[in-house]
Amino acid sequence: MDHFAEIDLEDCPCCGGVGSIEEEGGWCLYIQCVDCGARTAELSYQNEAERQEAARRAAMNWNLRKVISPGPGE
Ligand SMILES: [Zn+2]
Numbered sequence: 001m002d003h004f005a006e007i008d009l010e011d012c013p014c015c016g017g018v019g020s021i022e023e024e025g026g027w028c029l030y031i032q033c034v035d036c037g038a039r040t041a042e043l044s045y046q047n048e049a050e051r052q053e054a055a056r057r058a059a060m061n062w063n064l065r066k067v068i069s070p071g072p073g074e
Contacts, residue, residue: 004055013065014038021055029054031062037070 009019009031017035024030024042029051032039040061043054061067 005052007055007059008063009059010063012036012038013062013067014069019062021058029058031058031067033067038067039070040067 004021007021009021011017012019012033012035015033015036015038017033019031020034022030022032022039027046028042028044030040030042040058043058045051045054
C-alpha cells in the first residue's frame with residue numbers, strides 16, 4: 001500500500017488515542033482511532049490524486065474532531 005503524503009493526525013478527540021488511516025475496498029478511506037474505534041465519515045475516491053485528497057480531508061475532519069463515536073454494541 002502506498003503511503004500518504006504529509007498527513008498530520010491529532011490525538012483521538014474521544015480518548016486521546018492514536019488515529020490511523022483505514023482504507024476499505026480500494027475506493028474509500030477514513031480515519032479511525034486504534035483504541036476506541038471513533039472514526040470519521042468515509043470519503044470515496046477514484047484515483048490516486050483523489051485518494052490523497054480524501055486522506056487530507058479525512059485528516060482535517062479528524063483534527064476538527066468531526067468524528068463518529070462508537071456506540072455501545074456497535
Ligand atoms: Zn479514541
